[in-house]
Amino acid sequence: MNYNLSFIPARTPKPREYGLTMVMDKGLSMSEAQSLIESSGQYVDFVKLGFGTSLVTNNLKEKVKLYKNAGLRPYLGGTLFEIFIIRGMFDDFVKFVDELELDLVEVSDGSMELDNHVKCDYISKLAKRYTVISEVGSKRADVHIPDEEWINMMKHELSAGSWKVIAEARESGNIGIYNQDHSANTKLIDDIVRHVKVENVIWEAPLKSQQAWFIKMLGANVNLGNIAPNEVISLETLRLGLRGDTFFQFLPDELK
Amino acid sequence: MNYNLSFIPARTPKPREYGLTMVMDKGLSMSEAQSLIESSGQYVDFVKLGFGTSLVTNNLKEKVKLYKNAGLRPYLGGTLFEIFIIRGMFDDFVKFVDELELDLVEVSDGSMELDNHVKCDYISKLAKRYTVISEVGSKRADVHIPDEEWINMMKHELSAGSWKVIAEARESGNIGIYNQDHSANTKLIDDIVRHVKVENVIWEAPLKSQQAWFIKMLGANVNLGNIAPNEVISLETLRLGLRGDTFFQFLPDELK
Amino acid sequence: MNYNLSFIPARTPKPREYGLTMVMDKGLSMSEAQSLIESSGQYVDFVKLGFGTSLVTNNLKEKVKLYKNAGLRPYLGGTLFEIFIIRGMFDDFVKFVDELELDLVEVSDGSMELDNHVKCDYISKLAKRYTVISEVGSKRADVHIPDEEWINMMKHELSAGSWKVIAEARESGNIGIYNQDHSANTKLIDDIVRHVKVENVIWEAPLKSQQAWFIKMLGANVNLGNIAPNEVISLETLRLGLRGDTFFQFLPDELK
Numbered sequence: 106m107n108y109n110l111s112f113i114p115a116r117t118p119k120p121r122e123y124g125l126t127m128v129m130d131k132g133l134s135m136s137e138a139q140s141l142i143e144s145s146g147q148y149v150d151f152v153k154l155g156f157g158t159s160l161v162t163n164n165l166k167e168k169v170k171l172y173k174n175a176g177l178r179p180y181l182g183g184t185l186f187e188i189f190i191i192r193g194m195f196d197d198f199v200k201f202v203d204e205l206e207l208d209l210v211e212v213s214d215g216s217m218e219l220d221n222h223v224k225c226d227y228i229s230k231l232a233k234r235y236t237v238i239s240e241v242g243s244k245r246a247d248v249h250i251p252d253e254e255w256i257n258m259m260k261h262e263l264s265a266g267s268w269k270v271i272a273e274a275r276e277s278g279n280i281g282i283y284n285q286d287h288s289a290n291t292k293l294i295d296d297i298v299r300h301v302k303v304e305n306v307i308w309e310a311p312l313k314s315q316q317a318w319f320i321k322m323l324g325a326n327v328n329l330g331n332i333a334p335n336e337v338i339s340l341e342t343l344r345l346g347l348r349g350d351t352f353f354q355f356l357p358d359e360l361k
Numbered sequence: 362m363n364y365n366l367s368f369i370p371a372r373t374p375k376p377r378e379y380g381l382t383m384v385m386d387k388g389l390s391m392s393e394a395q396s397l398i399e400s401s402g403q404y405v406d407f408v409k410l411g412f413g414t415s416l417v418t419n420n421l422k423e424k425v426k427l428y429k430n431a432g433l434r435p436y437l438g439g440t441l442f443e444i445f446i447i448r449g450m451f452d453d454f455v456k457f458v459d460e461l462e463l464d465l466v467e468v469s470d471g472s473m474e475l476d477n478h479v480k481c482d483y484i485s486k487l488a489k490r491y492t493v494i495s496e497v498g499s500k501r502a503d504v505h506i507p508d509e510e511w512i513n514m515m516k517h518e519l520s521a522g523s524w525k526v527i528a529e530a531r532e533s534g535n536i537g538i539y540n541q542d543h544s545a546n547t548k549l550i551d552d553i554v555r556h557v558k559v560e561n562v563i564w565e566a567p568l569k570s571q572q573a574w575f576i577k578m579l580g581a582n583v584n585l586g587n588i589a590p591n592e593v594i595s596l597e598t599l600r601l602g603l604r605g606d607t608f609f610q611f612l613p614d615e616l617k
Numbered sequence: 618m619n620y621n622l623s624f625i626p627a628r629t630p631k632p633r634e635y636g637l638t639m640v641m642d643k644g645l646s647m648s649e650a651q652s653l654i655e656s657s658g659q660y661v662d663f664v665k666l667g668f669g670t671s672l673v674t675n676n677l678k679e680k681v682k683l684y685k686n687a688g689l690r691p692y693l694g695g696t697l698f699e700i701f702i703i704r705g706m707f708d709d710f711v712k713f714v715d716e717l718e719l720d721l722v723e724v725s726d727g728s729m730e731l732d733n734h735v736k737c738d739y740i741s742k743l744a745k746r747y748t749v750i751s752e753v754g755s756k757r758a759d760v761h762i763p764d765e766e767w768i769n770m771m772k773h774e775l776s777a778g779s780w781k782v783i784a785e786a787r788e789s790g791n792i793g794i795y796n797q798d799h800s801a802n803t804k805l806i807d808d809i810v811r812h813v814k815v816e817n818v819i820w821e822a823p824l825k826s827q828q829a830w831f832i833k834m835l836g837a838n839v840n841l842g843n844i845a846p847n848e849v850i851s852l853e854t855l856r857l858g859l860r861g862d863t864f865f866q867f868l869p870d871e872l873k
Contacts, residue, residue: 106672106673107671107672107673107674107677107713108672108709108713110672110700110701110704110706111704112704131591131592131594131595132400132401132591132593132594132595133400134396134397134399134400135399135400136392136395136396136399136648137396137400139648140646140648140649141646143646143647143648143675143676144644144645144646144647144649144674144675144676145644145675147675148673155595156595156598156603156604156605157598157601157603157604158594158595158598158603159363160362160363160364160366160598160601160603161362161363161404161594161597161598161601161603162363162400162594163399163400163401163403164399164400165363184603184604184605184608185603187608188366188603188608189366191608191612191616192366192367192368192616194366197364201363201364215605216605216608216609217608244605245605275605277569313789335643335644336643337644338643338644338670338673338674339643339644339667339668339670341673342668342669342670342672342673345669345672345673347668347669347670347672347673347696347697347700348668348669348696349668349696349727349728349756349757349787352696352699352700352703352728352729353728356703360703360704387847387848387850387851388656388657388847388849388850388851389656390652390653390655390656391655391656392648392651392652392655393652393656411851412851412854412859412860412861413854413857413859413860414850414851414854414859415619416618416619416620416622416854416857416859417618417619417660417850417853417854417857417859418619418656418850419655419656419657419659420655420656421619440859440860440861440864441859443864444622444859444864445622447864447868447872448622448623448624448872450622453620457619457620471861472861472864472865473864500861501861531861533825
């Protein structure tokens with residue numbers, strides 16, 4: 106911090122097991138990626154190259170190298186995995202990952218249907234060579250997944266080899282763990298937290314209100330994902346109680 | 362594409378007659394414009410210098426040159442045409458266009474009332490020296506234009522010399538071809554498509570849901586406008602079926 | 618302007634007493650700050666380093682110098698003042714301001730409760746060494762402040778030494794002087810304008826509709842704050858009647 110203050114929660118240091126921030130890159134230019142690194146690289150653990158953007162982005166290999174050299178781990182968004190799988194091109198997916206020299210992959214079934222056993226097989230297979238994160242939840246508003254099933258899938262996928270599971274919200278934040286009005290689906294989230302180790306879940310939280318809600322509920326070091334590149338610093342202030350929304354969160358009672 | 366995949370729709374190559382993407386520049390700096398070119402220049406056909414921003418932007422001539430040299434055609438947003446016309450300064454408008462060495466102009470009547478015959482006269486006059494695109498639809502929520510009139514104006518303006526007609530939506534996407542809740546005015550759009558050659562229409566579609574809607578309805582190469590500079594790559598993934606919203610759009614039935 | 622037009626309202630020149638634009642910097646990188654300066658520095662009077670972002674931003678001193686050298690006055694957002702005050706660290710606040718060589722400070726009570734007399738004492742004390750602006754209004758939706766109290770606080774704070782008072786709206790623009798639906802609280806604003814010199818008020822107006830509303834009501838040179846860095850040029854077009862929303866605002870009747 107640029108000035109020493111009391112009552113600031115301790116943040117886990119890099120490389121983090123918990124307290125993770127995952128940023129969504131939807132096609133940043135090299136100079137924009139450089140800008141992200143310069144301004145807030147130390148707060149960013151992962152950079153997700155969102156959905157299929159990696160297929161149409163210029164200078165992809167250079168950007169991947171740039172992130173890696175700066176200690177930000179880039180990876181291909183889960184939709185890209187599905188884009189290959191639905192075409193029956195699993196081996197090509199692995200080839201693409203290797204060409205980019207990535208060490209982290211995401212497995213998801215947000216767009217296509219994938220039996221959870223099949224998904225877990227992919228996770229096991231990939232976990233032998235890469236760190237795997239897997240995403241639970243549909244991108245479609247009309248698909249309702251019962252709470253028990255969220256929990257079961259998360260447990261199965263962690264057992265199959267996922268390092269972390271991601272709870273789906275899309276970039277718009279009105280799906281999965283959120284209601285249509287962007288508010289948190291508290292019952293579902295409570296249920297997940299009671300049954301899955303919270304350090305193992307990354308919550309997609311694209312909106313400030315969602316980020317503040319999770320920090321108040323699960324602490325400064327909650328894992329959060331789908332953060333916009335220009336919101337990383339703002340998120341860090343929320344985590345540390347340095348913004349109105351979490352101003353009182355980490356203060357002792359006598360100061361409240 | 363950075364990896365060869367099957368079932369990806371063919372995109373028209375530059376210089377495009379169809380499959381156009383028009384980006385809205387509301388005052389990008391030189392380095393931001395450079396960033397747009399570097400990351401996604403090949404997907405951008407036109408850059409609209411939105412409303413009156415060209416009058417107050419620094420380094421305007423340099424930015425225009427930068428875009429032109431990179432194969433992106435810049436032009437002055439229609440509101441600027443109206444700003445000159447309402448002051449009786451048509452000749453000055455032409456002078457400003459020539460000073461900037463632009464070869465594309467937009468004629469519109471979104472802010473001021475302009476009899477369609479007068480508008481078509483301007484189009485004819487300008488079409489002798491420039492490529493003309495003209496915009497149909499009001500920027501005002503309280504002005505209702507019947508469907509037949511949309512169609513008639515589009516036909517007249519194309520006959521008068523417009524290369525393409527633009528269907529108005531504003532930067533906010535809740536006007537003209539859209540309802541107040543940003544959903545598509547399907548009846549109006551259906552009517553237009555039945556009567557005007559779809560290759561000749563550019564649909565303003567600032568929101569992702571709107572872009573996906575048009576791609577599903579009219580294909581990967583539908584002409585879309587008012588795209589934010591940092592959404593060009595995302596739009597390209599929608600066009601190619603590389604994002605959740607259009608994931609199944611271009612797949613054969615046996616893979617669905 | 619890049620072309621001479623008639624019926625463009627005169628803008629006050631820098632350094633401005635009125636016609637102020639305050640930009641919200643939530644953690645720009647050096648190159649993004651440079652970009653803001655290059656594209657629209659002459660339209661920006663102040664740069665607020667929002668809430669606690671200054672504590673976690675890299676290259677803070679360099680960025681402050683960059684802004685100052687370019688004639689944009691940077692200052693620490695009011696929430697930072699409150700972060701120090703609630704910890705009983707007023708002297709440290711002053712030390713931090715001095716280390717950064719800032720000449721402008723903001724005093725606010727948007728997150729914590731502060732008796733107005735105490736707040737005015739801080740204002741008086743700081744006004745001996747710095748230009749002070751103070752913010753009125755709560756960041757919390759559940760705190761209702763009666764109109765008379767808004768006016769009284771503004772008057773007291775100006776008497777205590779505030780150069781300008783800021784009317785609270787948050788970055789989201791749905792608090793304080795705005796209703797939950799982002800529309801202006803016209804009764805409150807009318808009341809303020811009747812009792813406080815309008816040149817002394819800076820209205821937070823993050824949304825375009827809010828900026829246009831104030832320009833129509835109070836003229837091209839109304840003081841506006843919480844402007845996003847990439848909206849400065851757009852705001853300037855609104856101020857000058859160069860965008861649809863204010864197209865007719867400064868035209869003589871015979872042209873309307």
